[in-house]
Amino acid sequence: MIKLSVNGVGYSFDGDEDMPLLWYLRDVAGMKGTKFGCGAAQCGACTVHQDGMAIRSCVTPMAALDGAEITTIEGIGSGHMDGMHPLQKAWVEYKVPQCGYCQAGQIMQAASLLADSPNPSDEDIDGAMWGNICRCGTYPRIKAAIKSVAGQSSEGGE
């Protein structure tokens, strides 16, 4: 039996422990905000936080998550003003998404970057965001949105 929390709510799982967290979230827990993109940690669409750090949920088996605290796009705004993480607000302000499919993963990756490095350089942004593909090509706006949030004081934890 695997016990974990997702966005502050406790869950238990007694199915196939090889199941990646991605499919647990989507098919079992019914939280569809986290997206499948590659199944091989190549694209970042499935990015969530484990204990505050960005991980690829498509290659993280449930067996590794007993006791883990998971945050997904549905929970990233919790505790922030208006229920929105500053990055979510910046994504709206810069109208970052086109199709929008990869953007949950982009926001989760960027949130992890800013938690580690509140004032990232361009190279820091490229380094942290390199693993997140956007096939629509919203990278210029992703960079601009991250920079707009960089340096802002934290409005609260996750």
Add this chain to the structure above:
Amino acid sequence: MIMNAIFNISPAIAEKIRGLSGTDAALSRRAFLKTTAAGAGVFAMSVSLTSKSFAQEQLVHIDADAGNAFNLYLSIAEDGKVTIVAMSPEIGQGARTAMPAIVADELDCDWDQVEFVQAFPDPRLGSQSVGGSSAIRDNYDGLRMAGASARLMLERAAAAVWGVDASECKADLHKIVHAGSGRVLGYGELAKAAALLPVPDEGEVRLKDKSEFRYIGGELAPIDLSDIVHGQAVYGIDVMVPGMKYASIERPPVVGGRAKSWNGDAARAVQGVLWVGEIGDFQFPASYQALGGIAVVAENSWAAIKARGLLEIDWEAGPNGGHNSEAYRAELEASAAAPGKVVRKRGDVHAALAAADQHLSAKYYAPYNAHASMEPPVAVADVRDGEAEIWTPNQNPVTPHRTIAAVLGLELDKVIVHTPLAGGGFGRKGKPDVAVEAALVSKEIGMPVQVAWTREDDIRHCYFHSVSAQHMEAGLDKDGKVTAWLHRSAFPPIGATFDPNSKGPEGGELDLGATDLPYDIENIQVEACEASTHTRIGWYRSVYNIFHGFAVNSFMDELAHAAGRDPGEYLLELIGGPRHIDFSLDAAKYGNYGESIEKFPTDTGRMANCVRTVMEKSGWGKSLPKGQGMGIAFHRSFLTDVAAVVHVAVDDDGTIRVPTIHYAIDCGRVVNTERVRAQFEGGAIMGLSTAMVSNITFEDGAVVQSNFHDYEVLRIDQSPEVYVHIVDSDAPPTGVGEPPVPPIAPALANAIFAATGKRLRDMPFGASI
């Protein structure tokens, strides 16, 4: 339901409204149907399509009970809430926002009081396609008429209430104002009365002057933006219906192959697996068929994927088992080197080449590409009791509707197609093969089922952007002026996906960037060269314009350098003076993307304006540090004129960096300026992916690449700054989904030549040279 509403207003008003118009209601309604394929009277028919329940409200056509329908596109409730049908799918370009915005603008309603419903496949709406950059182009006039007709009906209803002439009543942001008295009635207050009025004849309706536009030409945010950043937007892969199971399919590695034998015992033993079986009966041509293979159905995605990996299958390759990219390239290049079918002929190109002071030739190559939208192909199907309900992201809901009906042998009214958001399309989601797979599996198991492709499935079983070889020859006179232009193009065409007898491109397929060469040259010949086809070929963002634009613009640059001229000035000279080109004078059957040449002329004045603008905005001609250069290209596609300048910096180790790209574009009237910019930003990046890193190759009939580690696309560290300069224009609007892509690869190649002296003629160039 519409007729019931007539009894809900006061008899006096009803009487007034009935007596209001001298025109025969039925006649004017038919007239309206002709122009907008819409009418209040037929509205109720579409409502019956919702007889099967679906919890997601945004996917349901207008609910007639929730408001008063003015026509197929809009209704207004008594609280003033306007509901507008998003007639076309959203795949990321903003059609779901821009198209309702056109209606809302002419209706003169408050955008904050608009709700949106996604349309079902419905021929009465007109073309619902988001392919061929056509959504705005094809529907702009009709959507304006739909909104403006409703505005006039509201004005007439107010006039009836006040007992004044309708000409004294004017719409003003969600209310009607009486000019003389200043009296005001809100849209909600007038909705029931107005919806009863006969739909006006087109000739009675006044469309807005551009000075009156509230939204057209503005900067509207995508309507799904908030849902997207909160993880609440419903894409195709997110659809869940009660009792739904999950399928994963192991398909033949080679198109046309099949399983000689297979064993599913190990797969069946996986916890949660419900069914394992063979699906489909593939026959050429491929069309939208399921490719066949072995399907695994399970309680969740993971069980299906895991069990699929345990299938033991012995494949038979079939007739395409000998397809190898290296040998095929030689075949294409040999075909392009020899004369083909002449599709455009001006003057005598061979005589002019023989007489030229300089005779230059070059060959260009571009490989297969896969769309690799971040959401892979996906569909949910529920096929039971002689009916089918399908949920699939698509680029035209009519295509899965007709395809599923045909495959299952059902009448169209027994098939319901829902259109959730698409996580990218790029042409791939115009092909409903995944919905066919889901329908076949659901029919087999008698339960609703989702078929979601893995990334490996997506890369290996794409409808690929076609591989091509281009052969170019030109003659220059002693002054460096181009006197002859010969262009031969060989590639496996999309037509071969549907026609097993295809021998290569038909003439019309060269309309996309070869036949429509806008250069003012005395001797021009364009030829279509044969090619065999060994996989499924499909539409990929801008289609053949990618390799034609690459060859034409690269060769232009080569000629400029041979002539010792600045490529920007040379390009302007080749485009020549302002004129409308009539390709039929050169014996070409030019299709003009299905539009009339009068409404959408090939206008070299507008083209040259784009080129001059991009040169000015990019600082063309300024001196740059060693290892840096600028390249220019102009390419008209899908009736939109696009000039681009790419600024490149090649590091000492050969790494290609692209700091900036400038565009100057003329797409006629712009509906949503902000999304037009977004399309060009993203199109530049997709263009760089295609130019630099994306490459699909075949060995023994099967695709070599499998996921993003070996089918590369651009990542953030290679992303340029993109500047988009939009020419102000009152011309009819054209599309912007595809036109950003074609000029990028040649402008980059030309920039690299300027920076290093190295000419790149094979795509992809690589991330370094």
